[in-house]
Amino acid sequence: MLIISVAIILSSFAIYQTACFLVESISGVDSSTQSRFEALLFEYLVIFTIVAILIAGILHFYLTRNLIRPIRQLIQSTKELKSGQNPSLVQYDSNNEVGELIEHYNGLIDQLKQQDEVRNKMIADLSHELRTPVSNLNGYLYAMKSRVIEASEETLQALHLESQRLKQLIEQVDQLKELDYISAQQFINHTVQDVSDVIKQSVSVFEWSFSQASIPVQVDVEACMAKFNQEGIQQVINNLLDNALRYHEGDQPVLVRGYKNDGNYYASVTTSGKPIPTDEQDKIFERFYRVDHSRSRESGGSGLGLSIAKEIIEKHDGTIGVKSYNHSNEFWFVIPIRS
Numbered sequence: 001m002l003i004i005s006v007a008i009i010l011s012s013f014a015i016y017q018t019a020c021f022l023v024e025s026i027s028g029v030d031s032s033t034q035s036r037f038e039a040l041l042f043e044y045l046v047i048f049t050i051v052a053i054l055i056a057g058i059l060h061f062y063l064t065r066n067l068i069r070p071i072r073q074l075i076q077s078t079k080e081l082k083s084g085q086n087p088s089l090v091q092y093d094s095n096n097e098v099g100e101l102i103e104h105y106n107g108l109i110d111q112l113k114q115q116d117e118v119r120n121k122m123i124a125d126l127s128h129e130l131r132t133p134v135s136n137l138n139g140y141l142y143a144m145k146s147r148v149i150e151a152s153e154e155t156l157q158a159l160h161l162e163s164q165r166l167k168q169l170i171e172q173v174d175q176l177k178e179l180d181y182i183s184a185q186q187f188i189n190h191t192v193q194d195v196s197d198v199i200k201q202s203v204s205v206f207e208w209s210f211s212q213a214s215i216p217v218q219v220d221v222e223a224c225m226a227k228f229n230q231e232g233i234q235q236v237i238n239n240l241l242d243n244a245l246r247y248h249e250g251d252q253p254v255l256v257r258g259y260k261n262d263g264n265y266y267a268s269v270t271t272s273g274k275p276i277p278t279d280e281q282d283k284i285f286e287r288f289y290r291v292d293h294s295r296s297r298e299s300g301g302s303g304l305g306l307s308i309a310k311e312i313i314e315k316h317d318g319t320i321g322v323k324s325y326n327h328s329n330e331f332w333f334v335i336p337i338r339s
Contacts, residue, residue: 001056001057001060004053004056008053009049016045019041020038020041070090070092070094070099070102071098073091073092077105077109081112086116089110090105090106133162133163133166136158136162137159137163137166140155140158140162141159190338191227191228191230192339193230194224195221195223195225195226195228195258195265196222198230198234198237199256200219201234202234202237202238203217203237203241206238206241206245209245210245210254213245213248215245215253216253216254217253217254217256218253218255218256219256220255220256221256221257221259222258222259224258224259224265226265226336226337226339227339228335229312229315232312232315233312233316235312236308236312236320236333237269239305239306240309240331240333241254241256243269243271243306243331244269247273248271248272249274250272250273250327252328255268255269255270255271256268260337261334263336263337264318264335265335266334267332267333268331269330269331270330270331271328271329271331272329273327273329274327275324275326275329277324278324281321282321284306284322285307286307309333316335317335318335318336320332320333320334321333
């Protein structure tokens, strides 16, 4: 305001001096007329200067207030976030630079809230799953210490199974770190190779496990050269095969298929088992989600494999999903064919 006021005053003074000089240089103007002109011009310029400063001050006040209000809200919200609170979104509808900043800030707040919800759910799930094997181990060991039961082979086997469950839970924490790592990766290391070779390699890795479980496997894949990240796609197929191995029921074979379709490559793993309800077919790709909640993590997996698969496929600009029909579940993914 000081700068604006000084600029208006200096401009008025310059106009006054210039006008007086011009009138004085005109011949035929007497001194009384010159004095009246200068007095009248000075009066008008004083009024103009005061009015201009008032208008500029009012405009500056409203413009500055509209600009500072969202910034103050942003500062307050940042203080709340720094103190560990969950601040509400900053309301601002303008499309200027401040509006863009607030839009990004609100997006960051939403992302932090989602991550906090996932973290709380993860801690609740892991603590719930850890409680059972730890309680069992503690009960068995206390009973053995108190001579209530003897350290028989059956008892040692039960203790061994509980320790295996604890080991698997610890491995799940490593899987969580792997999933967060995958989320941060761009999978830019793509090479041109045959998709069918990658699928067959994964099937060969699981061949012994399926044989031990007496589950036949049929492979029907079409050769196709495409550009993709081999490690990522192989991990997706491994996760789908591991899921089929855990949940397969009956004597029908597990069918692994792959073929080209409209510029994309479609791959699927079909297994027999309990049908997946329609309203849960999208949820199974979320972290820790399992359709059969009665299964333990020992028999039903950690609920992370499909989440990892979804992350990787989305990094390849593809889609993943499941089709459930007639006690048969087909887990599929589609990736674009790039050369």
